[in-house]
Every structure is written in structure tokens, then in C-alpha cells.
Amino acid sequence: MRFGISIPNFAAPGQLVDVARRAERHGWDGFFLWDHILVERHGTVPISEPWTVLAAVATATTRIRLGTLVTPVARRRPWVLARQVTTVDHLSEGRAVLGVGLGVPADAEYAAFGESADSTRHAALLDEGLQVLDALWSGETVRHAGELHHVENVRFLPRPVQRPRVPIWSAASLPARAGIRRAGRWNGVAPIFSDGEDFRPVTPDELAAIVGEIGRRREGAIVSMSWCGSSRPTPNAAPHTNRRARRGSSTARRPAPTGSTTPSPSPPKARPTPERRRSRHQRVGAPGRTLATACAPKP
Numbered sequence: 001m002r003f004g005i006s007i008p009n010f011a012a013p014g015q016l017v018d019v020a021r022r023a024e025r026h027g028w029d030g031f032f033l034w035d036h037i038l039v040e041r042h043g044t045v046p047i048s049e050p051w052t053v054l055a056a057v058a059t060a061t062t063r064i065r066l067g068t069l070v071t072p073v074a075r076r077r078p079w080v081l082a083r084q085v086t087t088v089d090h091l092s093e094g095r096a097v098l099g100v101g102l103g104v105p106a107d108a109e110y111a112a113f114g115e116s117a118d119s120t121r122h123a124a125l126l127d128e129g130l131q132v133l134d135a136l137w138s139g140e141t142v143r144h145a146g147e148l149h150h151v152e153n154v155r156f157l158p159r160p161v162q163r164p165r166v167p168i169w170s171a172a173s174l175p176a177r178a179g180i181r182r183a184g185r186w187n188g189v190a191p192i193f194s195d196g197e198d199f200r201p202v203t204p205d206e207l208a209a210i211v212g213e214i215g216r217r218r219e220g221a222i223v224s225m226s227w228c229g230s231s232r233p234t235p236n237a238a239p240h241t242n243r244r245a246r247r248g249s250s251t252a253r254r255p256a257p258t259g260s261t262t263p264s265p266s267p268p269k270a271r272p273t274p275e276r277r278r279s280r281h282q283r284v285g286a287p288g289r290t291l292a293t294a295c296a297p298k299p
């Protein structure tokens with residue numbers, strides 16, 4: 001079992017770095033930042049760019065996992081994001097995680113800057129952007145001619161430290177299943193229930209269904225169950241599964257890798273008793289695969 005914190009990027013950079021440093025010192029296993037560029041058009045909340053902050057966190061820590069929950073790939077250039085994440089992976093010596101999603105609220109994240117607020121377009125940009133990212137991380141020459149992105153004979157070095165790539169975790173807003181299907185093609189899922197009226201953590205039964213669905217799609221995915229509060233969730237909320245499934249193709253140039261070789265951080269000697277934003281990790285699929293969780297409450 002592992003524990004991590006997921007916090008808004010609504011603070012000065014130095015404050016966020018200090019939280020990460022303290023989290024590692026007190027035994028947490030993961031430190032994740034939201035990736036918002038704006039929450040309200042006329043808001044006064046300070047917002048820091050998360051991957052820049054994570055680069056600083058990487059140099060200030062030695063063990064804790066680092067990443068975003070989640071980065072809206074649709075509002076980023078995939079090749080720039082590839083460089084940013086690779087840089088953090090090198091600075092952290094292989095501790096980076098890329099959480100991905102559509103980006104909400106769309107009015108603030110996209111429309112305020114003259115970009116389309118259409119979630120269908122965002123999903124298409126996300127899926128194709130991940131193909132480009134994965135191909136660029138291969139270290140091979142990439143040619144990609146898609147509907148939304150074009151890459152012509154480009155090779156990126158250095159590759160990320162982690163093989164076959166930095167882990168990619170997909171957000172999923174239940175009751176919709178698109179995020180879970182996307183996660184089946186990558187390395188993990190960070191689910192929440194959000195139907196426009198109800199915004200809450202997933203229930204144990206919902207988590208069990210997600211684990212089963214991911215297990216049918218691929219082996220060894222990382223599933224992120226979110227909750228907030230001072231009490232622990234039901235210990236056996238997510239049953240183990242040994243189901244194996246064929247991995248889907250997810251690169252622009254080469255076949256999908258057969259497995260993730262993501263190293264897990266060594267557990268600290270003492271575990272904290274977190275009061276909020278706790279993350280729970282359990283094993284799913286083949287031995288050595290980790291199931292991670294993090295809390296992302298409504299802003």
C-alpha cells in the first residue's frame with residue numbers, strides 16, 4: 001500500500017515545492033499537482049505552472065513519486081509536453097508520472113483564450129497527442145500524419161529514464177466510460193464520479209468494476225481511487241484480479257510495449273496518518289504492478 005497527496009496548483013511555486021519536500025520528509029510516497037491554467041476568468045487565485053514546479057520538486061526530493069493529476073493534453077503541444085515530462089523524469093531519476101485528461105472547466109481552460117470548448121475535440125486531441133508523446137519517447141525517428149498533429153522525421157533525445165516510457169494515467173469521470181477505455185491502452189486511471197450534479201469519490205463497488213474492466217483490457221494497470229476525509233476506505237474495496245488482456249496499440253510509429261517497467265519508490269520506515277488527500281495503492285494483475293490512488297476534491 002502506498003500513500004500520496006494531490007493538491008491544486010493554486011499557490012506560489014515556492015510554497016508548492018515546500019509542500020512536496022515536507023510530504024517526502026513525513027513519509028508520503030507520491031506528490032501530484034493539478035494542472036489548471038485558469039479556474040475563473042476574473043479570479044484572483046495565484047496559479048503556478050505544474051511541470052515547472054515539478055522540475056524544482058525533483059531537485060528538492062529523492063524518493064517521492066512526482067506528477068500531475070491531470071494535464072489537459074489538448075491545450076498543450078505534445079512535443080513540448082514530451083520535453084517537459086522527460087526533463088522532470090531525468091531530474092527525478094525516474095520518478096515522473098503523467099496524468100492526463102480533457103481539462104475542465106472548458107470555459108476557463110480553453111474558451112477564455114479563443115480555443116474550442118468542445119469536449120469531443122479535446123478527447124481527439126488527447127488521444128492523438130498521447131500517440132505522438134509515446135512515439136517521441138521511443139528515441140526513434142518519428143513520422144506521424146494524423147488528423148490533428150503532424151510530425152515529420154523527428155527524433156527526441158534523451159529518452160525518459162523509465163522504460164518503456166513515463167507512466168501515463170488517464171482521468172475518468174464516471175458514469176462515462178471513455179476515460180476507463182483510454183486507461184486500458186496506457187498505464188493507469190484516476191476515476192471520480194461527476195455527472196454534472198453529483199461530484200464525489202468513486203464507491204468501492206464502482207472501483208471494483210473499474211478494476212475488473214481494466215483487468216480485462218490489460219494487465220498491471222495503475223488504478224487511482226479518489227477520496228477525501230479523515231477515515232480510511234474499506235480495506236478490501238478493490239479486489240485482486242489475475243485477468244490478462246491484450247494491450248492495445250498506442251504509439252504513432254511502433255507497436256505498443258508489452259509492459260511497464262516503472263520502478264516503485266522504496267517505502268519509508270514510518271507511515272503517516274494523513275488527514276486529507278490520501279492515496280491508496282494495491283496490487284492488480286501480475287506481481288509487481290502497483291495500484292495507486294489520489295484525492296482530487298472539487299475546487
